[in-house]
Amino acid sequence: MSDDVAAETRDQKVIYEQRCQDFRSLNGFLWQSPLIIMSLTGGLWFAVASFALSTSARSMLLVFACLANLLMIGALVRLRWVMQQVLEDIRDYDGKRRTKGDYTIVRIFSAMLFFTAIGSGIAACNPAAYFTKALTTEVGK
Numbered sequence: 001m002s003d004d005v006a007a008e009t010r011d012q013k014v015i016y017e018q019r020c021q022d023f024r025s026l027n028g029f030l031w032q033s034p035l036i037i038m039s040l041t042g043g044l045w046f047a048v049a050s051f052a053l054s055t056s057a058r059s060m061l062l063v064f065a066c067l068a069n070l071l072m073i074g075a076l077v078r079l080r081w082v083m084q085q086v087l088e089d090i091r092d093y094d095g096k097r098r099t100k101g102d103y104t105i106v107r108i109f110s111a112m113l114f115f116t117a118i119g120s121g122i123a124a125c126n127p128a129a130y131f132t133k134a135l136t137t138e139v140g141k
Contacts, residue, residue: 037072062124069117
């Protein structure tokens with residue numbers, strides 16, 4: 001009987017340690033994801049501003065940037081929700097009461113991504129008004 005209790009305790013400790021590692025990993029993703037999407041958006045805007053593209057190509061790249069930013073908001077909220085579930089498991093194991101999730105960072109990132117999406121969407125409607133790069137490449141330069 002005591003072997004069963006000891007095995008159960010070891011199993012619970014392993015589960016607890018794994019949940020803590022899961023939380024650390026998810027937290028890393030939470031902080032890295034906005035940087036990745038900002039890099040994507042910046043690269044798309046750079047392409048639109050720097051290369052000789054047709055108006056429709058510019059619009060498509062900007063629409064893609066808009067959609068990517070909006071979709072990332074949903075991904076961040078979902079990621080934080082999963083983190084909250086893992087945190088609740090950890091707190092249950094520790095014998096601590098559950099806490100309400102704090103989504104402050106997700107709200108800040110989401111606001112940033114939302115405004116970036118709006119900017120991309122507005123620019124996609126009329127890229128020529130915002131980007132002055134010639135639509136054709138000049139020969140000899």
